[in-house]
Amino acid sequence: MTTGNSIRTRHRRVVLIGLGNPSRRDDGIGPSLLTALDSELLRPVTLVTATRDPTVLLEAWANADLAVVVDAAVCRPPTPGRIHRYTTCFTSDARVVGNSHGFGISDAIRLATALNRAPRLLVVLAVEAADLSVGHGLSPPVAAAIPALTAAVLREIGASTRVSPRGQDPRSDWTECPGRTGSDRRILEY
Amino acid sequence: MTRQTRQLRVNSLARVEGEGALRVVIEDGAVQSAELHIYEPPRFFEAFLRGRQHTEPPDITSRICGICPVAYVTTACQAIEAACQVEITEDIAELRRLLYCGEWISSHALHMYFLHIPDFLGYPDVIELAGDHRAAVERGLRLKQAGNAILELVGGRAIHPVNPCLGGFHRATTSASLAELSRQLQQALDDALATVEFVATFDFPDRELDAILLAVHHADRYAIDSGEVRSSDGHNFSASEFANHSTEFQVPHSTALHAALDGRSYLTGPLARYTLNSGQLSPLAREAATAGGLGPTCRNPFRSIVIRAVETVYAIEEALRLIAEYRPPDPPAIPVAPRSGSGCGVTEAPRGLLYHRYQLDSDGMIRTAAIVPPTSQNLAVIERDLRDVVAANTSMDDAALTALCERTIRNYDPCISCSAHFLDLTVVRR
Numbered sequence: 001m002t003t004g005n006s007i008r009t010r011h012r013r014v015v016l017i018g019l020g021n022p023s024r025r026d027d028g029i030g031p032s033l034l035t036a037l038d039s040e041l042l043r044p045v046t047l048v049t050a051t052r053d054p055t056v057l058l059e060a061w062a063n064a065d066l067a068v069v070v071d072a073a074v075c076r077p078p079t080p081g082r083i084h085r086y087t088t089c090f091t092s093d094a095r096v097v098g099n100s101h102g103f104g105i106s107d108a109i110r111l112a113t114a115l116n117r118a119p120r121l122l123v124v125l126a127v128e129a130a131d132l133s134v135g136h137g138l139s140p141p142v143a144a145a146i147p148a149l150t151a152a153v154l155r156e157i158g159a160s161t162r163v164s165p166r167g168q169d170p171r172s173d174w175t176e177c178p179g180r181t182g183s184d185r186r187i188l189e190y
Numbered sequence: 191m192t193r194q195t196r197q198l199r200v201n202s203l204a205r206v207e208g209e210g211a212l213r214v215v216i217e218d219g220a221v222q223s224a225e226l227h228i229y230e231p232p233r234f235f236e237a238f239l240r241g242r243q244h245t246e247p248p249d250i251t252s253r254i255c256g257i258c259p260v261a262y263v264t265t266a267c268q269a270i271e272a273a274c275q276v277e278i279t280e281d282i283a284e285l286r287r288l289l290y291c292g293e294w295i296s297s298h299a300l301h302m303y304f305l306h307i308p309d310f311l312g313y314p315d316v317i318e319l320a321g322d323h324r325a326a327v328e329r330g331l332r333l334k335q336a337g338n339a340i341l342e343l344v345g346g347r348a349i350h351p352v353n354p355c356l357g358g359f360h361r362a363t364t365s366a367s368l369a370e371l372s373r374q375l376q377q378a379l380d381d382a383l384a385t386v387e388f389v390a391t392f393d394f395p396d397r398e399l400d401a402i403l404l405a406v407h408h409a410d411r412y413a414i415d416s417g418e419v420r421s422s423d424g425h426n427f428s429a430s431e432f433a434n435h436s437t438e439f440q441v442p443h444s445t446a447l448h449a450a451l452d453g454r455s456y457l458t459g460p461l462a463r464y465t466l467n468s469g470q471l472s473p474l475a476r477e478a479a480t481a482g483g484l485g486p487t488c489r490n491p492f493r494s495i496v497i498r499a500v501e502t503v504y505a506i507e508e509a510l511r512l513i514a515e516y517r518p519p520d521p522p523a524i525p526v527a528p529r530s531g532s533g534c535g536v537t538e539a540p541r542g543l544l545y546h547r548y549q550l551d552s553d554g555m556i557r558t559a560a561i562v563p564p565t566s567q568n569l570a571v572i573e574r575d576l577r578d579v580v581a582a583n584t585s586m587d588d589a590a591l592t593a594l595c596e597r598t599i600r601n602y603d604p605c606i607s608c609s610a611h612f613l614d615l616t617v618v619r620r
Contacts, residue, residue: 051347051349053256053338053348053349055300055331055334056338056348058331059331059335107315107317110317111316111317111320111327114317114320114321114324114327115320115324115327115328115331116324
């Protein structure tokens with residue numbers, strides 16, 4: 001839960017999207033985060049929950065200066081709760097690795113680019129999942145990542161903010177990972 | 191003479207709902223078999239509905255499909271209400287029909303623009319299509335959003351709606367919010383008419399499907415959410431008689447059951463609906479159909495996309511009518527007291543006829559449940575169509591023939607997740 005007053009963002013239009021299915025435990029980290037955040041305090045940031053249909057993203061982030069998408073990720077070997085940060089700048093012909101099932105976020109990014117609906121800057125904060133089985137509730141390591149994830153989100157949507165998230169500046173602990181033209185991937189270590 | 195075997199393999203069919211594979215065997219130029227291998231595991235919905243309370247199937251069966259959950263909710267409600275001898279009010283029925291229109295608009299827009307149109311224009315997917323046909327893809331997205339808007343407003347959310355319940359709705363949608371929606375639907379109607387014009391320009395291979403067609407028929411209107419069952423060979427029967435005519439059976443290569451109508455394979459879906467009920471379309475939809483090159487009947491599976499476009503026009507018009515005449519149901523739901531007995535329901539999911547049957551005890555506990563989705567009913571005809579298409583095109587190289595097979599399957603918009611679930615193609619040439 002955030003504390004303090006409303007935020008100031010350095011971007012003109014910001015959208016925060018929680019992507020995932022809360023009925024598949026850790027896949028629901030995005031919607032869970034949005035539930036935990038206080039939308040009143042986050043004004044004027046637009047909050048969107050996309051539980052199943054990635055095409056919703058096309059509308060949600062159209063014309064945004066900044067879109068922050070919070071999603072779950074599967075990694076091998078896993079470090080549940082670890083936060084990955086990807087950025088994609090749409091000034092180039094950047095593409096993100098495809099999703100393994102159906103029309104995923106990478107397809108949504110490519111289609112948005114083709115339709116000129118992409119946000120100027122997209123940041124994906126992906127939390128490594130421990131449990132994607134059927135059911136509700138986050139696993140302990142993913143639930144424990146929410147404060148750090150909150151801090152990371154708040155840092156993304158406004159360098160200038162009166163909200164005081166718990167935890168330290170996440171950027172101080174970023175681990176650089178190889179990126180590609182027009183996009184960048186880092187891992188946030190806590 | 192040396193025997194020649196040819197094998198085509200598609201390990202995962204793209205642009206269909208679900209996962210499955212296709213295996214075609216061609217021996218000395220003759221097609222020996224064309225089998226859709228549905229390898230998604232069986233989902234056991236009918237089994238785990240047993241022992242549940244009669245109020246639960248709408249929510250549980252909604253989870254069978256993320257594309258057509260309203261079909262499952264509506265059909266389950268209809269069947270259980272029949273078992274409990276409860277009649278819903280006209281206002282509730284109309285709100286259900288409006289919700290169902292939203293699903294038709296959203297599902298048809300998704301299939302046409304995201305899955306099917308790339309076939310006709312030679313693109314691998316909608317993303318490549320958008321590069322050259324941006325305005326068209328934008329139109330498809332607007333249509334899908336319009337359908338989703340109905341689903342969200344009336345159903346509570348776009349996928350797996352939470353507002354419908356046995357006997358009606360948890361909460362009646364307000365007239366004011368629907369009036370707001372009608373503005374979006376007016377734009378959607380223009381988009382739907384433009385879609386008919388667009389898809390009508392495509393190049394359609396000649397094909398005439400010789401199969402029994404089966405659809406829900408309503409005396410007064412184009413059947414979506416209610417009616418009786420009608421077939422192209424003269425059958426007319428109620429939902430409660432469905433099981434007397436349609437029999438499901440197992441095939442070794444599929445976790446999805448197949449079905450036969452009095453021993454013969456049959457087809458449900460847009461071709462069946464249009465051929466049996468086109469006279470009940472609205473004047474505007476009929477006019478669009480004629481302009482789109484359709485006569486009063488259509489048996490060419492490649493033209494199913496034109497029918498979907500026409501049905502989208504109809505669903506939007508119907509939604510606008512329902513909104514204009516809307517009376518918030520009061521109460522929003524009729525109490526459905528448990529009663530010993532059985533009940534059946536049939537509705538038209540976007541992909542075809544959907545049947546539910548439940549047997550309840552006096553406490554409302556479900557003793558047996560039977561669900562027959564459209565894709566299961568269509569699989570035998572799809573396989574037969576594939577055999578015919580391959581037989582007519584054995585001179586094609588494997589890549590071209592594989593693409594044609596996938597396209598043939600997509601004509602039917604199969605939902606493998608509903609039928610058990612899809613695609614991986616193997617063609618064996620011997």
